[in-house]
Structure formats: C-alpha cells, structure tokens
Amino acid sequence: MKIPKxxxxxxxxxxVDEVIRSLRSGKEASIxxxxxxxxxxxxxxxxxxxxxxxxxxxxxxxxxxxxxxRQARAMGQRTRFGRKAQETAWKTAEVDALNHLSAVGVRVxxxxxxFSGVLLMELITDAxxxxxxxxxxxxxxxxxxxxxxxxxxxxxxxxLCAGMVHGDLSEYNVLVGADGPVIIDLPQVVSATGNNNAxxxxxxxxxxxxxxxxxxxxxxxxxxxxxxxxxLYERGELHPDIELTGxxxxxxxxxxxxxxxxxxxxxxEEALRRQEGRDNAERGE
Numbered sequence: 653m654k655i656p657k658x659x660x661x662x663x664x665x666x667x668v669d670e671v672i673r674s675l676r677s678g679k680e681a682s683i684x685x686x687x688x689x690x691x692x693x694x695x696x697x698x699x700x701x702x703x704x705x706x707x708x709x710x711x712x713x714x715x716x717x718x719x720x721x722r723q724a725r726a727m728g729q730r731t732r733f734g735r736k737a738q739e740t741a742w743k744t745a746e747v748d749a750l751n752h753l754s755a756v757g758v759r760v761x762x763x764x765x766x767f768s769g770v771l772l773m774e775l776i777t778d779a780x781x782x783x784x785x786x787x788x789x790x791x792x793x794x795x796x797x798x799x800x801x802x803x804x805x806x807x808x809x810x811x812l813c814a815g816m817v818h819g820d821l822s823e824y825n826v827l828v829g830a831d832g833p834v835i836i837d838l839p840q841v842v843s844a845t846g847n848n849n850a851x852x853x854x855x856x857x858x859x860x861x862x863x864x865x866x867x868x869x870x871x872x873x874x875x876x877x878x879x880x881x882x883x884l885y886e887r888g889e890l891h892p893d894i895e896l897t898g899x900x901x902x903x904x905x906x907x908x909x910x911x912x913x914x915x916x917x918x919x920x921e922e923a924l925r926r927q928e929g930r931d932n933a934e935r936g937e
Contacts, residue, residue: 758811787861791868819841876899
C-alpha cells in the first residue's frame with residue numbers, strides 16, 4: 653500500500669520496515685499495522701488538534717503539567733506558540749501514560765517509542781492471532797462478563813492509584829486480547845488531583861464498562877464501584893489490591909445520573925466515529 657506521509661520518516665530511519673495495512677482512522681488519529689523486523693506492531697499517527705473542539709480539549713487538559721511556565725501561559729492565552737505546545741502535549745500524553753501505567757501493572761499496549769510524532773506500540777491480537785475485537789463486538793457469557801468486569805474495575809483502581817483517570821473509557825476503548833482485556837486510547841487521560849472533572853469522568857468510565865458488561869450479567873448494573881473507589885481515594889485509603897464491595901450509600905445520586913446521561917451521548921458519538929474509522933479503513937484512507 654501507499655506509505656502514509658507520517659510514516660515516511662520511520663521507513664527512512666529503519667524504525668519501520670513495512671506498512672501492512674490501515675487498521676482504523678478517526679478524527680483524532682490514524683492507526684496502521686506495520687512490520688518492524690519480524691514483529692507486527694501498531695503505528696498511531698495523530699491528527700491536527702484543530703479537529704477537536706477547544707472546549708473538549710480544555711476539559712481534558714486541565715491540570716496537565718507542561719515543561720515550563722512560559723508554555724503554560726501560552727497555552728492559556730491560546731497564542732500560536734501555545735497552540736503548538738498544546739498539540740505537542742496532547743500527542744505525547746498517550747506515550748507518557750502508557751509508560752507509566754505499564755510500570756504500575758495496568759494492561760495497556762506496550763509502547764515501543766514515539767518517533768516524529770508517531771506512537772509505535774504493541775499490536776493486540778486474539779487467541780487466533782487476528783486483530784483483537786472491541787469489548788462490545790463479542791457476546792459474553794454471564795461468567796465471562798463478571799470476570800472481565802472485576803478485572804477492569806481493578807485496572808481502573810490501579811490507574812486511580814497512579815493518579816490517572818482514563819476519561820474516555822468505553823466498550824470501544826477496551827480490546828479483548830488473547831490474555832484478556834487491554835485498555836487503549838489514552839491521549840485524553842486526566843490528572844485525578846489536578847482536574848476538577850476527574851470524579852465525573854471516573855463515574856462515566858465505570859458506568860460505560862458496567863452498562864456494556866451488564867447486558868450479559870445484569871446484577872452488575874446495581875453496583876456502585878465508582879463512588880466507592882473515589883471516596884476511598886479521597887481519604888487516602890485506596891490501594892491497587894483493595895477488595896471493593898460495589899456498595900456505596902450517599903445523597904448524591906444525581907452525580908451518577910449525570911454521568912449516565914453523558915455516557916449515553918458519548919457512546920453515540922463514539923459509535924459514529926468508529927463506524928467512520930472502519931469505513932475509511934475499508935477504503936484504504
């Protein structure tokens with residue numbers, strides 16, 4: 653196939669030997685299956701941030717650290733330098749998150765490097781060696797749904813203990829690999845302590861996963877793991893190996909309802925983006 657412009661430097665430098673095919677393409681990035689010597693990997697080429705709304709970017713980028721106070725001021729003032737710094741921060745956020753989360757035991761794609769604006773990482777495959785499906789693309793038995801839910805709740809806890817909230821977790825951002833669920837798509841990861849929207853995003857993340865797997869194991873729909881883990885986190889009592897109960901009583905039911913409504917709209921928009929990506933991949937764009 654024709655080599656995408658973003659991958660030309662990696663081909664010239666010998667980082668990538670061959671571009672096999674397009675895997676998916678959306679508004680944020682295009683992903684390709686590439687060969688690096690004897691291994692198949694993913695190459696993620698990030699698109700211009702101008703294609704995302706500023707309001708959404710600001711919501712996710714609140715609390716992110718930048719290299720200098722000058723960059724922070726420029727990003728806040730939306731100068732040309734600030735927009736460039738913002739775009740660079742967005743593109744590098746995912747590789748930083750993957751490296752950090754891998755180190756603390758969260759199952760994410762193994763990052764192999766960030767070259768010329770391209771993230772090179774592990775290609776997640778199923779037991780047959782094919783590209784792994786999304787969590788929502790397969791039917792789950794009740795027992796499998798419970799096992800996957802327990803595992804993913806544990807992964808969210810580990811992320812929170814590391815000070816991170818995915819911020820966009822759903823059935824579309826979890827792949828079912830040969831060794832179980834793998835969390836993907838992390839450029840929008842937020843700081844649990846530095847972002848005022850972190851709690852709401854956590855509620856939404858957990859709700860999305862629970863609703864998806866609750867279709868196969870309906871008792872999951874009555875659990876309240878998100879407010880339980882957030883309460884423990886705020887009190888400094890959350891740790892990676894904690895045994896949560898899924899039971900939590902408070903007077904803030906509205907917060908969960910709001911997260912549910914937001915997740916429904918996000919799921920609809922994400923489904924449209926994913927379908928667009930599949931259509932583009934089929935056309936070889």
